[in-house]
Amino acid sequence: MKIEEMYAELKRTVTADHLKDLTVQLIDAYKARNTRALERYAVHALGPQPSGERSANELFFSLIKHFHPDRLNSILRDVDEAFQRRDEERLRFFQNLMNVRKHVRVRRERSERSEVDEEYAFGREDFGYDTTAYNEGVFSDAENEEEFYNERETEFDFISAVKAEHLGNLDIEITAADLQYLEGELILCGYELTDLDGLEQCVNITVLDLSDNRIDNIYEVQFLHHLQELFLAHNHISDIDMLRELRSLEILDLSSNEVENISVLLDLDGLKFVNLSGNPTPDPATIRELERRSVVVLY
Numbered sequence: 001m002k003i004e005e006m007y008a009e010l011k012r013t014v015t016a017d018h019l020k021d022l023t024v025q026l027i028d029a030y031k032a033r034n035t036r037a038l039e040r041y042a043v044h045a046l047g048p049q050p051s052g053e054r055s056a057n058e059l060f061f062s063l064i065k066h067f068h069p070d071r072l073n074s075i076l077r078d079v080d081e082a083f084q085r086r087d088e089e090r091l092r093f094f095q096n097l098m099n100v101r102k103h104v105r106v107r108r109e110r111s112e113r114s115e116v117d118e119e120y121a122f123g124r125e126d127f128g129y130d131t132t133a134y135n136e137g138v139f140s141d142a143e144n145e146e147e148f149y150n151e152r153e154t155e156f157d158f159i160s161a162v163k164a165e166h167l168g169n170l171d172i173e174i175t176a177a178d179l180q181y182l183e184g185e186l187i188l189c190g191y192e193l194t195d196l197d198g199l200e201q202c203v204n205i206t207v208l209d210l211s212d213n214r215i216d217n218i219y220e221v222q223f224l225h226h227l228q229e230l231f232l233a234h235n236h237i238s239d240i241d242m243l244r245e246l247r248s249l250e251i252l253d254l255s256s257n258e259v260e261n262i263s264v265l266l267d268l269d270g271l272k273f274v275n276l277s278g279n280p281t282p283d284p285a286t287i288r289e290l291e292r293r294s295v296v297v298l299y
Contacts, residue, residue, distance in 0.1 A: 006091045007083040013098045019069040030060040045100045158198040161191040196220040
């Protein structure tokens with residue numbers, strides 16, 4: 001491809017929507033701990049990678065800084081400058097960034113987070129963007145995902161949702177006292193939860209996903225001192241002051257909520273990534289300070 005053709009293609013494809021799509025793909029892969037997919041992103045987008053095993057965290061943060069939509073103007077300037085310098089190598093780098101989703105696609109599974117082979121599809125409903133892919137049924141093995149949800153009870157409280165997710169139809173009761181033995185990830189997406197009574201007992205979990213519920217109060221979250229990742233997309237949350245107790249938190253998704261005051265995020269020294277898209281316009285001064293601290297912010 002001639003350098004003029006490469007430049008014209010980049011001017012056409014480098015858009016905020018394209019970068020959002022790519023960002024959501026990366027987040028999906030990261031949430032699924034799909035290290036293999038993240039490695040493929042890195043190879044296709046950034047070229048050959050250093051030898052040696054790299055963690056999902058390391059791969060995610062090395063990639064997200066190139067893709068998040070806040071970089072749109074910077075990327076467009078770099079593309080223009082590379083074309084003016086006739087820097088074909090630099091233009092090819094950006095071309096690889098824009099074409100990466102042709103090579104790697106990720107499927108996000110609600111009940112099992114594991115590496116999957118060869119073909120991936122992704123759902124964008126978890127991060128505040130359009131839900132077209134979800135509505136069209138991109139879950140490859142969920143031809144009847146709607147039937148799966150129709151089989152659920154019409155109402156869940158927090159403990160019954162934990163039981164449904166972890167024990168299914170087994171005739172075993174789970175009590176609040178049992179929750180302290182849960183470790184690692186707790187994924188309760190789409191259960192129509194309105195309150196979190198019992199969550200305060202889950203003191204040993206490190207990842208919590210409560211996306212796609214009807215939660216408006218996250219008081220109980222403050223007791224989860226080991227929490228490193230918290231996903232709260234598509235709820236009715238406005239007050240996040242209780243997050244200041246989560247000193248280990250690194251990843252926070254608040255997309256599609258009702259949050260206006262985000263100053264508490266400045267108390268989270270370990271924070272590396274926060275998604276605020278779909279909320280009322282947050283305080284730009286707080287966002288600038290977060291970015292100064294090298295926190296990746298989507299809004």
